[in-house]
Amino acid sequence: MNDKKISIKAPAKINLSLDVLGKREDGYHEVKMIMTTVDLADRVELTLLEENKITIESTGGFVPLDQRNLAYQAAMLLKETFGVKKGVGIHISKNIPVAAGLAGGSSDAAATLKGLNELWDLGLTIDEVAVLGAKIGSDVSFCVYGGTAIATGRGEHIQHIKPPPPCWVLLAKPPIGVSTAEVYRKLNVQNIEHPDIDAMVQAIEGYDYEAICRELGNVLETVTLPLYPEVKQIKDQMHRLGADGVLMSGSGPTVFGLFQHESRVNRVYNGLRGFCTEVYAVRLLGEGQEDFKDSIREK
């Protein structure tokens, strides 16, 4: 293996169910959600630099190319925690829409942590990497593992569950970016209808696709849908065109639809394209990584 350069896949996530249990003293919200990875991914390429510096570049997408980038923050965190004197050149091929509720930035950060663990020879376990990830953002720990999991706390406590049955996922994003902080701030936690997370876990573990579609729920819709009516319009459109189940992912604005049949996903894809510019038909990944090296391609 040429250990000077590695390339890591950084997949997006969707939330099959998202509940908020209350506001915490640290300003964050206590959540309970079911997350799963989908096959829409950025690619993060890391090049070992002998000089003690971090450089960052990205193709496509609208991402900051400085210390605000979550991949940059991941590299800096490892440098500071372990006193690393080597450097890294980070290159992100951006495919996941930004500020979309799909955790693109968190997944880039997770991929950077995993890749640098190899490139800088840190010898961390995947659980240690996930704990470090939580310092960067609430969704980073999940992104370190991928797969399907129940996330609690502020999102950083991960309990793996079986993957749902394979299906198609249609992602549609209106041309707006949503601030996660604003959505949480505007949520009225006293007055929300909670989704049944346990029923969703049962549906997934029972491999019951119809029940999964029935149990989809996200309390953050109560904030984002009234703020951005186009999100509700996309939801209605997907329902009308024949998705088996439809939900907004995370804080939005991306809406996802679930489908078992390829012919139908293609039909709905074409129906939405006239209405919404960013539409992606992808597969549910569902399975997590057995170990680090599964996601890392040697160059």
Ligand SMILES: C[C@@](CO)(OP(=O)(O)O)[C@H](O)COP(=O)(O)OP(=O)(O)OC[C@H]1O[C@@H](n2ccc(N)nc2=O)[C@H](O)[C@@H]1O
């Ligand atoms: C809503 C979710 C659902 O998966 O995803 P996205 O829509 O961002 O993809 C997550 O909870 C988002 O996680 P993430 O985007 O990593 O959030 P962070 O960077 O940690 O926090 C951004 C801001 O959101 C608020 N926040 C986040 C998580 C949480 N449990 N409670 C909060 O109140 C805080 O105000 C925080 O300052």
Ligand SMILES: Nc1ncnc2c1ncn2[C@@H]1O[C@H](COP(=O)(O)OP(=O)(O)O)[C@@H](O)[C@H]1O
């Ligand atoms: N590598 C990155 N990719 C995408 N966004 C990033 C990245 N680094 C920092 N950001 C910033 O993080 C914020 C959230 O982006 P993202 O992770 O794509 O969305 P979300 O939290 O909705 O899933 C955006 O404001 C973006 O500018």
